Amino acid sequence: MSDAQNEEHQSAIKTPKQLIIAVAAGFLVPIICIVLLVQYVTAGKKVGAGSEGQTPEAIAARIQPVADAGFTFKDANAPKQLLSGEEVFKSTCSACHATGAAGAPKVGDAGAWGPRLADGYDKVVGYALHGLRAMPAKGGNPDLDDIEVARAVVYMANQSGGKFKEPEVPAPAAPAAASAAASAASEPAAK
Incomplete structure (x- = not known):
């Protein structure tokens, strides 16, 4: 053993x-x-962190003014360019009306839009202008003109089975007031 x-x-x-x-x-x-x-x-060619930072493109991107990134400057004194209904829908309304968020009727769903369209054009536009339930006034974009909101309502309603007529843009009041002031000023001079 x-x-x-x-x-x-x-x-x-x-x-x-x-x-x-x-x-x-x-x-x-x-x-x-x-x-x-x-x-x-260590066999492969490795680029160190920051070594690409001295290229002309990288330098231009670093020294570019921050205000140029995604901002559009508007002339406050220029006449306002009204957006079409489709443009307003894409920029403001689509967040809820394209997805159905917060109970919003989806564009193209005739069943969801039917009861609203039955209320008539004026009432539906009033909902959009002043807000309704979870929807804020003007869809949450106070920069929109009332006519732009009405155009967006017509666009969405007509995409969903409605037959609303595109609202007409009223003539600008500023030139009429200026011409009235000019005629009033010329009358005393003529006497």
Whole structure:
């Protein structure tokens, strides 16, 4: 039985030469693995962070004025350019009326728009101008003119089975008032 126990506890290294090879392999194998790993990591062309920052395009993007990014400047004294119903729908109304958010009737859904269209043009436009339930007045865009809101209502209603007529744009009042003031000023001079 003692011979069987000795055979179980014998080492694979039996000679000093095998011991030297095992010790050398114990040191060399990890070192070779580390060297190969470093070669693998550094082999490809790597661009360091910030090295692309000196290109003319990157410099132009950095020094570009912040106000130019996505802003459209308007001349406050210029006459207002009214948007079409489709433009107002895309910019303001589509957030709710394209998705049906907050119970808004989706454009194109004749079933959802039917009861609203039955109320008539004036009432539906009034809802849009003054707000209704979750919808704020003018769809939450106070910059819209009443005629623009009416155009958007007509666009959405007609896309959903309605037959509303496009509202007519009233003549600008400023030129009429200016001509009346000019005629009033010329009358005393004529006498």
